[in-house]
Amino acid sequence: MKIFNAIQEFSSPNGTIVTLGTFDGVHKGHKSLLDKLIGSGKELGYETVVLTFFPHPRMVLQPDADVKLLNTMAEKAALLEDFGVNNLIIHPFSHEFSRLTAEDFVKDILVKRLNARKIIIGHDHRFGRNRTATTQDLVRMGQELGFEVEQISAMAVDDVAVSSTKIRNALFEGDLVTANNYLGYPYYITGTVTTGKQLGRTIGYPTANINVPESYKLIPAQGVYAVSSVINGITVYGMMNIGTRPTVNGTNQTIEVNFFNFDADIYGAELKISLHHRLRSEQKFEGLDALKAQLAKDKDDSLKYFEQQQ
Template sequence: MKIYNSIQEFDTKAKTIVTLGTFDGVHKGHASILDKVIKSSAATGCESVVLTFFPHPRMVLQQNTDIKLLNTMNEKAYLLDKLGINNLIVHPFDRNFSRLTAEEFVKNILVDSLNISKIIIGYDHRFGRNRTATINDLIQYGETYNFEVEQISALEVDEVSVSSTKIRNALDDGAITKANEFLGYNYFLSGKVVEGKKLGRTIGFPTANIAIDEDYKLIPAKGAYIVSSIINGKAVAGMMNIGSNPTVGGTAQTIEVHFLDFEGDLYGKALKINLHERLRNETKFASVDALKMQLEEDKSATIHYFNTTGNEKLPL
């Protein structure tokens, strides 16, 4: 998949099948829409294009909104690439872009820049300055500028919005299994291993401290989780804690992973942490020994989880 950092960067002589939106989570609801784009492009010999925006429009137009997203842009690109999209355009969203009229958007962006053959879009999609243009306007522009408009049904559009809300709510509650069900894959965190206080190694549970640069990424509820990651090409199981380590007087939130059956230096390494199940809430234990006993139980539960479900639970 080719990635472009603006509409202006995109250049193709081939006709395109386009869809546009935030596609946050790239979940099951999105997948059905994206599948239409991929199949349509394959059937017609066109290039498939996803046009998305960053920052998220709500970050720009509703600056008091503290929106948390299911994917960073790199994560979204990874998921779209896996689905088989040919081109991803991540266009910078600002107030000037939001002021384009509907016809300017269609003529300058869809027709002149994207060389559009067809757009696949929600029946309730609104666009142009103040979002005044509707799908009916888009159909008329399609007739004028010679491109097809395929409407996504109310049922599919509703599935997308309902799923996104349910996923966010589930993650806020720590309900990882439910979130994964809606996503169609394991929710994951992407970050770099940084140096921590190294307290885990003193009790036999060394951890990799994961730093996530993107402050808009939705972090699930505090607690302990069963996780996995790919390290040096191999799937490795682990257990992760999201929280402040109150037993040892911690205050700042950290994300720490203890990997099973792994030894080595991970400092500076970028990791994708797949979340499988939630083990428990974060707890302030009476002593470090009590914490260590709980970690042993967490380890046993993690081993049991992977032993009983098999390697299919260790996604690449």
């Protein structure tokens, strides 16, 4: 898959089939739309294009909203590539871009720049300045300018909207079962291993501190999770704590992973941590001995969970 960081970077002499949206999570609700995109592209011989925007429009138009997203842009790109999309355009969203009229967006971007021959869009999609244009307007413009419009059913659009909201709410509440069910894959975070206070090492549970640089990435509810990561081509299992470490009077939230049967130096490595099962909420223990006893149980519960999944 080719990635373009602005619409102006892209060109296609042979025509394209295009869909656009935020695609946050690239979850089950997006599948029908992406399947149509890929299928139509193969049938008609057009390159497939997903047009998305960053920052997220709400980040620009509602700067105080503290928007949290299911994917970083790198994570979203990887998921779309797995679907088989040919081209991903990540166009910078700005106040200036938001004032582009629907007619100019269609003529200058979809037709002239992207060479769109077919557009797949939700039945209630609105676009252009102040979101005044509808899919009916797009169909009319397509008839005038020579491109086809395929509208996704109301049910499919609702699946996308409802799923995204439910996934975010579920993760905020620590309901990983619901979130992963709607996603169709284990929710994951991507971050760099940094040096922590190394307290875990002193009690027999060394941890990798995970730094997630993107402040907009949704971090699930505080607690302990059974997780996995692929490190140097090998799947490694472990348990992860998201929280403030109240037993040792911590104040800042950290993300720490204890990998089982693993002792390699991974400081500075970028890891993808998949969250499979939430074990418990974070809690304060009377001392390090009590914490150590609970960690032994957490490890046992994690191993039992993974054994049951095999």
